[in-house]
Amino acid sequence: MKSLAECIADDIMSMIIIEGRFHPGEKILNESDFAKELFVSRSTFREAVKILSERGVLIVRHGSGMYVSKDVLENRENRFKRYESKIDALELNEIRMMIEPETAYYAALRASNHELKRIAYYGQLVENKIVAGVTDRRTEEIRFHLSIARAAHNSFMDRLAPTIFDAIDKSRNVFNLEEVRQGTLLDHRMIIQYLNERNADFARTAMRSHMLRGIQALKMER
Amino acid sequence: MKSLAECIADDIMSMIIIEGRFHPGEKILNESDFAKELFVSRSTFREAVKILSERGVLIVRHGSGMYVSKDVLENRENRFKRYESKIDALELNEIRMMIEPETAYYAALRASNHELKRIAYYGQLVENKIVAGVTDRRTEEIRFHLSIARAAHNSFMDRLAPTIFDAIDKSRNVFNLEEVRQGTLLDHRMIIQYLNERNADFARTAMRSHMLRGIQALKMER
Numbered sequence: 001m002k003s004l005a006e007c008i009a010d011d012i013m014s015m016i017i018i019e020g021r022f023h024p025g026e027k028i029l030n031e032s033d034f035a036k037e038l039f040v041s042r043s044t045f046r047e048a049v050k051i052l053s054e055r056g057v058l059i060v061r062h063g064s065g066m067y068v069s070k071d072v073l074e075n076r077e078n079r080f081k082r083y084e085s086k087i088d089a090l091e092l093n094e095i096r097m098m099i100e101p102e103t104a105y106y107a108a109l110r111a112s113n114h115e116l117k118r119i120a121y122y123g124q125l126v127e128n129k130i131v132a133g134v135t136d137r138r139t140e141e142i143r144f145h146l147s148i149a150r151a152a153h154n155s156f157m158d159r160l161a162p163t164i165f166d167a168i169d170k171s172r173n174v175f176n177l178e179e180v181r182q183g184t185l186l187d188h189r190m191i192i193q194y195l196n197e198r199n200a201d202f203a204r205t206a207m208r209s210h211m212l213r214g215i216q217a218l219k220m221e222r
Numbered sequence: 223m224k225s226l227a228e229c230i231a232d233d234i235m236s237m238i239i240i241e242g243r244f245h246p247g248e249k250i251l252n253e254s255d256f257a258k259e260l261f262v263s264r265s266t267f268r269e270a271v272k273i274l275s276e277r278g279v280l281i282v283r284h285g286s287g288m289y290v291s292k293d294v295l296e297n298r299e300n301r302f303k304r305y306e307s308k309i310d311a312l313e314l315n316e317i318r319m320m321i322e323p324e325t326a327y328y329a330a331l332r333a334s335n336h337e338l339k340r341i342a343y344y345g346q347l348v349e350n351k352i353v354a355g356v357t358d359r360r361t362e363e364i365r366f367h368l369s370i371a372r373a374a375h376n377s378f379m380d381r382l383a384p385t386i387f388d389a390i391d392k393s394r395n396v397f398n399l400e401e402v403r404q405g406t407l408l409d410h411r412m413i414i415q416y417l418n419e420r421n422a423d424f425a426r427t428a429m430r431s432h433m434l435r436g437i438q439a440l441k442m443e444r
Contacts, residue, residue, distance in 0.1 A: 004334070011372060018383045019368065037343065039336035095378045098324040106316075112226070114261035121259065146241065150233060156317045156385065161240045163378065 005047035008040055012048060013057060016068055025070045028058070090218050092167035097211040099160055100145065103152040104191060104207035108200035111151035116196055119147045123188045130181050137175060141168050144188065148195070148207075174217040183213045227269035230262055234270060235279060238290055247292045250280070312440050314389035319433045321382055322367065325374040326413060326429035330422035333373035338418055341369045345410045352403050359397065363390050366410065370417070370429075396439040405435045 002010075012028075015021045022028045029037070035045035049066060052058040059067045111119070122144040129137040142165050149157045149164065174180050187210035194203035224232075234250075237243040244250045251259070257267035271288060274280040281289045333341070344366040351359040364387050371379045371386065396402050409432035416425035 004336075007334070014368075014372065014380055014383070018380050019364065019387075037340070039339040039343070091376050091378055094328075094376055099320050102320040112229070114226075117261040118259070121261070142241065146236075150236065154313050154316055156313055158236055158240050159385075161236070163381075165241070 003047075004040065005044050005051060008038055008044060008048035009051040009055075011038065012052060013055075016057065016072060022068050024068050024072050026068050027065050028068060030065065089167065089170035090215065092163060092170060093211065093215045093218060095163055096167050097208070097215065100149070100164070100211060101204045101208040103149045103154075103157065104195070105200045105204040106152035106154065107148050108195050108198050108203040110153045111195060115147065115151040119144065119151065119195060120192050122147050123192050126188060127185060130185055135176055136172070138168055138172055141175075148191070151195075171214055171218060174214070174221055177217055180213065180217050184210070187213065225269075226262065227266050227273060230260055230266060230270035231273040231277075233260065234274060235277075238279065238294060244290045246290050246294050248290050249286075250288050250290060252287065311389065311392035312437065314385060314392060315433065315437045315440060317385055318389050319430070319437065322371070322386070322433060323426045323430040325371045325376075325379065326417070327422045327426040328374035328376065329370050330417050330420050330425040332375045333417060337369065337373040341366065341373065341417060342414050344369050345414050348410060349407060352407055357398050358394070360390055360394055363397075370413070373417075393436055393440060396436070396443055399439055402435065402439050406432070409435065 012034075028034065031042060031045060031049075035042045038045065040048075049058055049060065053060055056069055057072055059069055061067060107115075107119075122140060125140040126137055126144050129140055145164050145168065146161055149161060187206060190206040191203060191210065194206055234256075250256065253264060253267060253271075257264045260267065262270075271280055271282065275282055278291055279294055281291055283289060329337075329341075344362060347362040348359055348366050351362055367386050367390070368383055371383060409428060412428040413425060413432065416428055
């Protein structure tokens with residue numbers, strides 16, 4: 001569990017590197033105004049600033065104010081990665097739960113016939129691995145779920161795809177629980193069937209149930 | 223509307239730069255196997271390959287096979303940007319529709335008290351601009367929605383934040399339709415109220431209705 005000051009530090013970091021509200025080298029709001037906007041006490045705010053100074057994000061010049069480090073965006077990629085590395089399998093599956101039922105919904109409405117065939121084909125590859133008792137079926141799972149995401153025909157899906165991979169990758173421990181294996185067989189078949197029937201609401205619900213199963217297994221594993 | 227060959231070209235591109243299935247310099251599957259996996263005719267497949275050769279993604283060596291260009295990942299960022307630039311306001315709002323109702327749900331469950339105050343504060347800033355008849359309230363809208371997303375306490379949200387900005391930015395044309403202005407006042411107030419009451423289901427529904435309003439306005443605009 002993060003402390004309040006750590007949360008506030010993350011918020012300020014997000015304002016700089018995500019929102020672009022304060023630029024490299026720029027002076028940020030004074031302590032009193034900023035603490036007020038963030039609805040925290042000045043002492044919590046000061047603690048957050050200390051965390052960010054230690055990370056090299058903020059520079060405090062006594063008597064002058066707080067400045068954003070000049071090279072904060074130069075290694076933005078690296079900072080961002082470190083920032084993200086903490087995302088665990090459960091958080092990733094929470095995101096999948098938001099996105100994939102909707103992609104199944106849109107895929108049922110928008111998939112071309114050749115896309116439907118391809119989804120069924122990748123589904124079959126997953127099934128073959130499960131039936132053969134092969135322990136690693138990550139590649140096939142990724143292709144199955146990605147082929148559905150792409151069939152939703154929303155150009156943004158490609159940006160989300162790495163998250164789907166990452167979530168599948170980090171969930172591999174639960175792949176071989178017997179209930180997950182059997183559940184996956186049923187879920188995938190239902191999803192494919194509803195997609196083929198162009199039944200968008202049912203496709204969404206089947207994907208939702210599939211995601212729930214994964215989340216439940218991850219929670220039991222903890 | 224994209225042609226089938228263009229869709230297939232996008233699929234192959236996605237397999238290379240997103241899925242990492244084929245690496246730079248590597249030979250890809252032969253025409254016959256690949257066309258079969260993609261469930262398209264060989265002539266459609268050939269057309270897709272032609273598109274990708276023209277884009278410099280694939281290199282066809284006659285008598286030898288198809289290879290992924292060696293520098294395909296070097297300017298991956300640029301390719302990716304060009305790839306994404308086509309995303310329009312409606313697509314972005316489709317994504318917001320998937321994500322933001324759920325962030326409101328989790329925010330109602332997980333927001334700290336100071337986060338709730340901050341959300342209400344940013345909501346007030348939006349309201350002030352609407353009441354004052356100021357035409358550009360993008361900054362305030364972004365802070366309001368981002369503060370809710372952050373209060374969901376899922377570290378992944380920061381990765382999605384730029385999409386929220388982008389969507390708000392591209393929707394600015396509809397901000398000043400009278401029904402959107404009045405609707406936003408009501409929606410934001412309801413969202414804030416449900417968050418404060420920790421009523422997660424209602425917070426989600428209120429956000430859903432807010433997103434729908436935006437999508438409807440964008441569709442009318444077309």
